[in-house]
Amino acid sequence: MPKRTVPLTDTQIRNSKPQQKEIKLFDGGGLFLLVTSAGGKLWRLKYRFDGKEKKLSFGAYPEISLLAARQKRDEARTQLAQGIDPGKSTTETKKETFEEVALEWHQRFSTQWDEKTGEKILTQLENDVFPIVGNRPIAEITAPELLAMLRRIEINTCSQSYCIPKAPPPHDATTTSAKNAGKLACRSLNITKIAVAVI
Numbered sequence: 001m002p003k004r005t006v007p008l009t010d011t012q013i014r015n016s017k018p019q020q021k022e023i024k025l026f027d028g029g030g031l032f033l034l035v036t037s038a039g040g041k042l043w044r045l046k047y048r049f050d051g052k053e054k055k056l057s058f059g060a061y062p063e064i065s066l067l068a069a070r071q072k073r074d075e076a077r078t079q080l081a082q083g084i085d086p087g088k089s090t091t092e093t094k095k096e097t098f099e100e101v102a103l104e105w106h107q108r109f110s111t112q113w114d115e116k117t118g119e120k121i122l123t124q125l126e127n128d129v130f131p132i133v134g135n136r137p138i139a140e141i142t143a144p145e146l147l148a149m150l151r152r153i154e155i156n157t158c159s160q161s162y163c164i165p166k167a168p169p170p171h172d173a174t175t176t177s178a179k180n181a182g183k184l185a186c187r188s189l190n191i192t193k194i195a196v197a198v199i
Contacts, residue, residue, distance in 0.1 A: 099134035
């Protein structure tokens with residue numbers, strides 16, 4: 001007998017805290033909430049079509065409520081029952097969001113990367129990009145928006161670990177500062193490359 005999934009509650013979702021690794025909170029019927037290590041809460045639907053496992057993005061919580069996510073799940077399952085791929089029908093009936101295009105781009109090129117690289121790219125998108133511009137129609141995203149996003153990422157990164165070293169010895173202060181700056185610049189550059197590649 002398959003294990004029954006206990007449906008989520010708004011209280012459970014609000015109280016969920018980010019962990020070192022991403023966590024998935026399942027609601028049933030393939031719907032789950034992905035809680036990223038940066039605190040993002042992203043709705044996903046896992047389903048199968050033509051024998052292949054696929055994922056569909058419904059946006060971020062709380063912009064997309066639990067009730068709204070369930071309604072989207074039910075609509076998608078109705079399409080599946082009619083032999084329609086909900087992923088394709090969604091992009092045909094509304095403007096494609098950055099997150100939808102990014103996930104499609106990642107899936108398309110993931111076969112060219114090793115597993116670790118693919119996971120790193122997806123984590124950077126989920127942690128740093130999707131919570132900011134994930135729900136925006138990709139055709140409407142402007143260069144100033146991307147620049148503002150990168151600046152916000154730099155500020156958030158500096159307030160976390162890269163720019164706050166653990167009390168190094170005085171003679172190592174310059175070296176540590178340079179290393180932290182290098183990590184931050186590398187991370188911003190990686191995210192910039194990913195965003196440009198997707199668009």
